[in-house]
Amino acid sequence: MDEGRRLLVGPDEAGLRLDAWLARRLPALSRARIQSLIGAGHVRLDGAPSRPAARVRPGQSALVTVPDATPAVPQPEPIPLRVVHEDASLLVVDKPAGLVVHPGAGTPSGTLVNALLARVADLSGIGGVLRPGIVHRLDRGTSGLIVVAKDDESHRALARQFAGRTVEKEYLALVLGSPPRASGEISRPIGRDPVHRKKMSTRGPRGREARTTWTLEERLDGAALLRVRIHTGRTHQVRVHLASIGHPVAGDPLYGGTRTPASRRAAAREALASLRRPALHAARLAFAHPASGERLAFEAPLPADLAGVLAALRAAARS
Numbered sequence: 001m002d003e004g005r006r007l008l009v010g011p012d013e014a015g016l017r018l019d020a021w022l023a024r025r026l027p028a029l030s031r032a033r034i035q036s037l038i039g040a041g042h043v044r045l046d047g048a049p050s051r052p053a054a055r056v057r058p059g060q061s062a063l064v065t066v067p068d069a070t071p072a073v074p075q076p077e078p079i080p081l082r083v084v085h086e087d088a089s090l091l092v093v094d095k096p097a098g099l100v101v102h103p104g105a106g107t108p109s110g111t112l113v114n115a116l117l118a119r120v121a122d123l124s125g126i127g128g129v130l131r132p133g134i135v136h137r138l139d140r141g142t143s144g145l146i147v148v149a150k151d152d153e154s155h156r157a158l159a160r161q162f163a164g165r166t167v168e169k170e171y172l173a174l175v176l177g178s179p180p181r182a183s184g185e186i187s188r189p190i191g192r193d194p195v196h197r198k199k200m201s202t203r204g205p206r207g208r209e210a211r212t213t214w215t216l217e218e219r220l221d222g223a224a225l226l227r228v229r230i231h232t233g234r235t236h237q238v239r240v241h242l243a244s245i246g247h248p249v250a251g252d253p254l255y256g257g258t259r260t261p262a263s264r265r266a267a268a269r270e271a272l273a274s275l276r277r278p279a280l281h282a283a284r285l286a287f288a289h290p291a292s293g294e295r296l297a298f299e300a301p302l303p304a305d306l307a308g309v310l311a312a313l314r315a316a317a318r319s
Helices: 018-025 031-039 112-119 152-163 237-244 266-273 304-318
Strands: 005-008 043-045 061-064 083-086 090-095 143-149 168-176 183-187 211-219 223-230 280-288 295-299
Touching: 018 031, 018 043, 018 061, 031 043, 083 295, 090 112, 112 143, 143 152, 152 280, 168 237, 168 304, 183 237, 211 237, 223 237, 266 304
Parallel strands: 143 280
Antiparallel strands: 005 061, 043 061, 083 090, 090 143, 168 223, 168 280, 183 211, 211 223, 280 295
8 A cells, every 4th residue: 555645625626525635636547447546545635534515615634545466356367369569568459349448346357457467467446346458438239449558557558548538539420410521529418317327418417528520521321420539538438429419320229320211212221220339449549658758649440340341331332
């Protein structure tokens, strides 16, 4: 266990929740991780235990102690991975759709973490027991690029870049309908849906700032291919934002992407109906290498399932 880090509340931070204030000051730790540290008594506010929702006051002092990383509960599993890049500090993996990033309720094994434990001897422990090396994540049904930290120093450096919004994340999304413009921006807060707790929404009362930009790559019959860049990292951000402008990601059952498409040709409708997951792919990822500072950029082509649907839509348009 480390000796702890002491932080002082500044005059412009008055009234923030303790967990939110610490998340701002300690970007290498997720808010959920901070809340668990507070609950376990590893955060002392003016020398005493506190609650995540406690409001901080200028001049208050917090001592944060992070326990040593516990050996990961998940076991190594020889799951094949498409590694786009690997060096002493990190890996960049092209994750297939269907692969869960880390163990959780209902998915105790068969995850990216299990595969990583079989490949890397000593992953960064900052992510916690179930998330060693994991700096960010992709939804189960989303394919594409994800970066994994091998050591704690790299993990902290990458986390700072994600928190500082200097990481470039671009997606290819096949959406229902065709936007009238060639590009656009969506700036709508995202929070938990007030009615359906498993969904996120732009209508929630406690949404957090979220910004997405998109450009039109190709118009299709009753659908469109968009290149989407996210400038914040909210849960389900691409899916929620595109659904909020009336163009849900095709094949997405949670946000309206499985409705009957407005395609004139039966072949196009059949192609879209054949999707078994959201047609969303993390196509490009760029960041500064945590050790050298060199700017790295990686691209991953559309996987076979999405490329096949796209080809079918193009063929239908020609028929």
